[in-house]
Structures are given as C-alpha cells and as structure tokens.
Amino acid sequence: MNFGRVVRMAIRYKLIFAASIVSALAVAVLWGANVSAVYPFVQVGLFGQSPHQWITTRIERGQAVVEEEAAKLKKIELQLAAASGDQRRVLTSEKIFVEGRLKIESKSLKSYQTLQPYILAYLPSDPFVMITLVIGFLIAGTLVKDVFLVANNVLVSRLAEQATFDLRKLFYRRTLRMDLSMFSEEGTADLMSRFTNDMNRVAIGLEALFGKLIREPLKMVVCLCAAGWICWRLLLLTMVIAPLAGYLVGWLAKSLKRANRRAMEEMAAIYATLEETFRSIKIVKAFTNEPRERKRFHDNNKGYFKKAMRIAGYDALTHPMTEVLGIVPISMAMLAGAWMVLSQSTHLLGVRMTSQPLDWAELLSFYALLAATADPLRKMSDVFSRLQAASAASDRIFARLDRQPKVRDPHTPVPFRRHHRELVFENVGFAYQPGKPVLEGINLQIGFGETVALVGSNGCGKSTLANLVPRFADPTSGEVKLDGVPLRDMRIRDVRRQIGLVTQETMLFDETIFNNIRYGAPDATREQVIAAAKQAHAHRFIETELPNGYETSAGALGNCLSGGQRQRIALARAILRDPSILILDEATSQVDLESEQAIQQVLETFTRNRTTILITHRLAVLSLADRIVVMQGGKILDVGRHEELLAHCAFYRRLYQIQFEDLRQTA
Numbered sequence: 001m002n003f004g005r006v007v008r009m010a011i012r013y014k015l016i017f018a019a020s021i022v023s024a025l026a027v028a029v030l031w032g033a034n035v036s037a038v039y040p041f042v043q044v045g046l047f048g049q050s051p052h053q054w055i056t057t058r059i060e061r062g063q064a065v066v067e068e069e070a071a072k073l074k075k076i077e078l079q080l081a082a083a084s085g086d087q088r089r090v091l092t093s094e095k096i097f098v099e100g101r102l103k104i105e106s107k108s109l110k111s112y113q114t115l116q117p118y119i120l121a122y123l124p125s126d127p128f129v130m131i132t133l134v135i136g137f138l139i140a141g142t143l144v145k146d147v148f149l150v151a152n153n154v155l156v157s158r159l160a161e162q163a164t165f166d167l168r169k170l171f172y173r174r175t176l177r178m179d180l181s182m183f184s185e186e187g188t189a190d191l192m193s194r195f196t197n198d199m200n201r202v203a204i205g206l207e208a209l210f211g212k213l214i215r216e217p218l219k220m221v222v223c224l225c226a227a228g229w230i231c232w233r234l235l236l237l238t239m240v241i242a243p244l245a246g247y248l249v250g251w252l253a254k255s256l257k258r259a260n261r262r263a264m265e266e267m268a269a270i271y272a273t274l275e276e277t278f279r280s281i282k283i284v285k286a287f288t289n290e291p292r293e294r295k296r297f298h299d300n301n302k303g304y305f306k307k308a309m310r311i312a313g314y315d316a317l318t319h320p321m322t323e324v325l326g327i328v329p330i331s332m333a334m335l336a337g338a339w340m341v342l343s344q345s346t347h348l349l350g351v352r353m354t355s356q357p358l359d360w361a362e363l364l365s366f367y368a369l370l371a372a373t374a375d376p377l378r379k380m381s382d383v384f385s386r387l388q389a390a391s392a393a394s395d396r397i398f399a400r401l402d403r404q405p406k407v408r409d410p411h412t413p414v415p416f417r418r419h420h421r422e423l424v425f426e427n428v429g430f431a432y433q434p435g436k437p438v439l440e441g442i443n444l445q446i447g448f449g450e451t452v453a454l455v456g457s458n459g460c461g462k463s464t465l466a467n468l469v470p471r472f473a474d475p476t477s478g479e480v481k482l483d484g485v486p487l488r489d490m491r492i493r494d495v496r497r498q499i500g501l502v503t504q505e506t507m508l509f510d511e512t513i514f515n516n517i518r519y520g521a522p523d524a525t526r527e528q529v530i531a532a533a534k535q536a537h538a539h540r541f542i543e544t545e546l547p548n549g550y551e552t553s554a555g556a557l558g559n560c561l562s563g564g565q566r567q568r569i570a571l572a573r574a575i576l577r578d579p580s581i582l583i584l585d586e587a588t589s590q591v592d593l594e595s596e597q598a599i600q601q602v603l604e605t606f607t608r609n610r611t612t613i614l615i616t617h618r619l620a621v622l623s624l625a626d627r628i629v630v631m632q633g634g635k636i637l638d639v640g641r642h643e644e645l646l647a648h649c650a651f652y653r654r655l656y657q658i659q660f661e662d663l664r665q666t667a
Contacts (some may be wrong), residue, residue, distance in 0.1 A: 004396050037141075194396055227370055262395070334367060348509065424445045424484075428475045444639070452627050470499045537568055611623075638651075
C-alpha cells in the first residue's frame with residue numbers, strides 16, 4: 001500500500017515517533033485514571049464509605065468467600081474418597097473448578113491485605129476529605145493529561161510535516177528526472193495538483209494516523225482493560241457486535257478511498273482549466289470567449305462538487321455508525337449488569353459472569369469506563385475519511401514517483417572530455433508513438449566548430465532532431481555519437497554541461513536579471529555576467545531601461561520584460577555558459593532587425609571553435625551556416641550551402657521564395 005510507504009518515511013524519525021507514542025500512552029493512562037475516579041467517588045460519596053471502611057469490608061468479604069470455598073473443597077474431597085465411576089469424574093471436575101475459584105479468591109484477598117497498610121497510612125479516614133482528594137486528583141490528572149496532549153499534537157504534526165517535506169522533495173527530484181516529453185504530453189496542471197492538493201491530503205492523513213488513530217485507541221484500551229478488571233466476562237458480552245462493526249468500517253473505508261481518488265482527479269482537471277485559461281488570457285479576451293471558459297470551468301467545478309458531496313455523504317454516515325456501534329454494547333452491558341446487581345447473581349443465562357456479586361460502585365464504574373470509550377470512537381469518526389483520502393492521494397503521488405524516465409544514465413558511463421571532434425547521427429530514427437515515426441534514416445556528420453542550419457516546413461522534425469543532442473530524448477533506432485562515443489554511454493549531466501540552448505519560447509525565472517544570466521554558470525563573476533550581456537547586446541537596456549539594472553526581477557516567466565529583451569537575456573545566458581555545442585531554435589525570432597544584425601555579429605564570433613546547430617527562418621541568421629540541412633517528412637532531403645541548394649533543390653528554393661524573400665526585401 002502506497003500510504004504505508006509514506007508511513008515508513010515518517011517512522012524513520014525514531015526519536016520523534018517514540019516521543020509521540022510515549023505522550024499518547026501517557027494521555028491514555030491518565031484518561032483511564034480520571035475515569036476510574038468514578039469508583040471512589042461513588043463508594044465514598046453515595047455510600048459514605050471511607051477508604052479505611054472499604055478495605056476492611058473487602059478483606060472481611062474476601063475471607064468469608066475463601067472460607068466458604070475451602071469448606072466446599074473439603075466436602076468434595078470427602079465425597080471423592082467414597083465415590084466411583086461417573087460420580088467420581090463429576091466430583092473431580094467440580095473439585096478442579098472450586099480449586100480455581102479458591103486460588104483466585106485467595107490471590108484477591110492477599111492483594112487487599114497487602115494494600116490495607118498503605119490505605120490506612122496514607123488515605124484519609126474522613127469521607128469528605130477523601131472526596132476532596134479525589135476531586136483534586138481529577139483536576140491534577142486533567143492538567144497533566146493536557147500537557148501530554150499538547151506535546152503529542154506538536155510531535156505528531158512535526159512527524160507528519162517532516163514526512164511530507166521529504167516526500168515533496170523526493171517527488172520534485174524524481175519529477176525533474178523525467179523525460180521532457182512527459183511534461184509536454186501530460187502538462188503541468190496535474191503535477192501541480194499532486195504537489196499541492198494531494199500532498200496536503202497525505203499530511204492530514206499522517207496527522208490522523210499518528211495522532212488520533214494511535215492516541216484514541218490507546219484510551220479505549222486503557223478503559224477496556226479497567227472494565228475487564230472489574231468484570232471481563234461482562235466485557236466480552238459487549239463485544240459480540242465487533243465482527244459486524246469491522247465489516248461496516250471496511251466497507252466505508254473502501255468507499256471513501258474510491259470517492260476521494262475521483263475527487264482528486266476532478267481537482268486536477270480544475271487545475272488544468274485554470275492554468276490553460278490564465279496562460280491564454282489574451283486569446284480568451286481577444287476572441288471574447290469568456291462565456292465558453294466560464295462554462296468549461298463550471299463543468300469541471302460541478303464534477304468536483306458531485307464527488308465532494310459523495311464524500312460528504314460517506315462522512316455523514318461515519319459519526320452515526322460509530323455512535324450506534326458504541327451505544328449498543330453499552331446498552332447490553334447496562335441491562336446485564338443491572339440485572340446481576342439487583343438480583344445479586346453471579347450468573348447470566350446460566351453462564352458464570354463473576355466470582356462474587358457486583359455492587360453498584362463497581363457497576364457504575366464499569367458503565368463509566370465503557371462510556372469513556374465512546375469519546376475516542378467519536379473522535380475517530382473523521383479519521384477514516386482522512387486516512388482514505390491520504391491513501392488515494394498516496395496512490396496518485398507514487399504512480400508518478402515510481403515512473404522511470406526513458407532517458408537514463410548508463411550503469412558504467414564513459415568518461416568524457418570537452419567536445420572537440422565531431423557530432424554524428426548514424427541512421428537515426430525517432431517516434432513519440434509506436435508506428436508514427438517523426439525521424440527516419442537520419443545520417444549527418446557535423447564537425448567541431450561547424451555551424452549547421454536545419455530548415456524545413458513545420459513538423460518536419462527539425463526541433464526533434466536538435467533535442468536528441470542534449471538527450472531530451474533518445475533515438476528509437478540508430479545512434480547519436482559525440483567524438484565517437486554514443487550519447488547513451490555518457491552521463492546525461494556530462495552531455496548537457498557542454499550545451500548552450502536558446503529557444504523561441506524563452507523562459508526566465510522570477511529572479512534578478514543577474515541570476516538569470518548566471519543560471520547556466522553559477523560560479524561566474526559579475527564582470528563575466530556583464531561581458532556576456534554586452535555580447536548579447538543586452539547590457540544597454542539592462543542599465544538604462546530597467547529600474548534596478550541587473551538586480552531587477554524578471555518576474556514570473558520573465559513577464560516583466562518584452563519578448564526581445566527576454567531573448568537577449570537567454571542568449572547572454574548561453575554565451576556565459578561557454579558551451580562546446582550551441583543550439584539556437586528560432587533564437588532571434590522575437591528581436592527587431594537592428595538587434596538581429598548586432599546579435600549576428602556576436603554569433604559570427606561566438607560560434608567559432610564550437611559546434612552550432614541553427615533552426616531558423618531568418619535569412620540573416622541563416623547566412624551564418626557553413627551548411628544547410630533541408631528536411632522534409634522526417635528525412636534529410638538535401639545538404640549544402642545556400643547558393644548550392646537554390647540551384648539544385650526545388651523544395652529549398654520554394655521555402656526560400658515563401659519564407660525568405662520578404663525578409664531579404666525588408667532588410
């Protein structure tokens with residue numbers, strides 16, 4: 001069970017766990033002791049017996065019972081000496097029973113006799129003083145119990161939050177290891193739901209488990225043990241409905257877990273709708289589609305509402321069910337006990353229940369102890385729903401956490417130096433889904449220091465091919481080799497440390513401009529950061545247009561900057577990393593022509609002595625390429641320089657006429 005795995009993460013904190021158990025046990029013992037104070041209160045307050053009188057009466061009654069049982073035993077032994085056959089077997093069985101009774105009563109008498117000197121020495125002989133002492137004990141016991149209760153709640157919260165803290169870190173670490181395709185295919189809304197809503201359910205479930213589910217049953221056990229000490233047979237009679245209770249609780253637990261899992265799925269759908277709407281708010285408003293989005297959100301919200309109401313229905317059943325399961329055994333005990341006290345009988349329906357008749361003080365204490373078990377039952381009525389919600393949340397979390405990325409480090413990675421020879425694609429094929437290839441039979445060699453441009457219509461596989469270089473995915477067939485070493489045989493970190501990447505959709509972090517530029521080279525000095533910004537033609541606008549210069553926050557996803565500014569910051573970030581392989585995926589698509597010309601001059605210098613892969617539709621950037629690779633339908637159609645391709649590649653010529661002619665005229 002996945003929730004059990006979370007529990008094991010929690011109990012690794014042995015000291016906190018042990019302290020929570022000790023404090024829960026202290027609360028339970030003091031709870032039972034406080035309830036047990038009913039006995040002396042009734043004995044003294046209602047019947048006027050002081051402790052001295054009570055112990056004397058107990059010893060006198062015990063002596064009388066022992067003498068009576070001893071006389072019975074002697075009589076049976078005399079009869080047994082003269083008996084034979086069946087009568088002897090009957091007398092032998094009766095003798096064993098009486099001997100057992102005598103042993104129990106003698107032991108009980110001895111305990112009273114041992115207790116008598118202490119009662120006479122330390123407890124008051126005046127009934128009212130004794131009542132005062134009992135009340136004082138109740139107040140002091142309650143105060144001490146509450147101190148342990150506070151400590152238990154704090155310890156349990158710490159244990160639950162610590163385990164959730166560790167689980168959240170583990171989930172985040174494993175999520176960062178997953179393939180890039182997982183994020184694009186499944187989106188981030190579901191992940192956010194698991195990180196927030198599901199993690200919160202797990203924390204609540206852990207608190208319920210280590211708190212109420214340990215503390216409250218311990219309180220019940222203490223009370224039941226005390227009730228069993230008074231009359232264990234009568235206690236057993238009250239437990240006859242336990243199997244039915246177990247069945248009902250099991251049914252309710254399964255129903256709650258199923259309902260909570262469905263509710264979490266609906267909550268994930270709400271997250272997805274919110275994320276998509278807010279990220280596309282400009283399009284929503286431009287096309288006046290607010291009513292459509294409201295309807296979509298209404299449908300998701302209504303689905304969650306229905307699931308939540310089903311959970312509420314099961315929750316509503318929990319309290320009445322536990323109340324009925326608690327009142328039935330107490331009522332049975334009240335009927336049976338009252339009959340035994342009123343008739344002063346030791347038997348019920350022919351079955352011996354006690355060795356001696358119960359008195360009212362014992363019976364009322366028995367009732368009070370049984371009633372004291374109802375409070376823990378009531379408090380546990382909400383534990384089932386919390387545990388089942390936590391269990392369903394754990395299943396959802398571990399379903400993602402247990403997934404293994406397709407792209408993994410080899411068991412024995414090949415040590416690798418900085419790239420200095422060639423990047424080779426050998427008969428490379430790739431498919432996101434079986435039977436639907438995106439790349440087929442790609443054979444391409446790129447020498448170190450060479451700049452290669454990938455061109456083609458949308459969906460031809462340009463970006464997919466470039467993504468194979470940093471191992472965002474591995475080929476489904478063929479090999480990608482770097483300096484003769486297959487990328488699969490290298491550590492992912494070793495490969496990616498050599499790569500600088502600038503994409504069309506530039507993503508910056510909600511940090512300072514300085515930290516965003518230094519993201520790929522965290523040890524860089526301020527002078528190096530500024531030098532990289534100057535190379536990317538970003539220094540001037542950083543110093544003159546941003547309120548705090550390099551200490552200005554870029555905002556969430558870089559939204560405080562324009563598209564062109566974000567692009568130049570991203571280029572500065574790649575320049576500072578000083579990669580041996582540079583990948584530019586439409587990297588200048590959002591800058592103006594003046595900035596593009598300046599950046600082109602930078603790239604002409606920066607791409608020297610490093611392998612560069614360009615994906616672009618801009619003629620100015622395309623002129624940087626030593627070779628141009630034309631792709632169509634996931635295959636390489638032709639390779640050559642711009643003039644050569646214009647001369648002998650009709651497809652490239654058509655692309656040029658459609659996509660490049662306007663840019664050349666504008667330039």
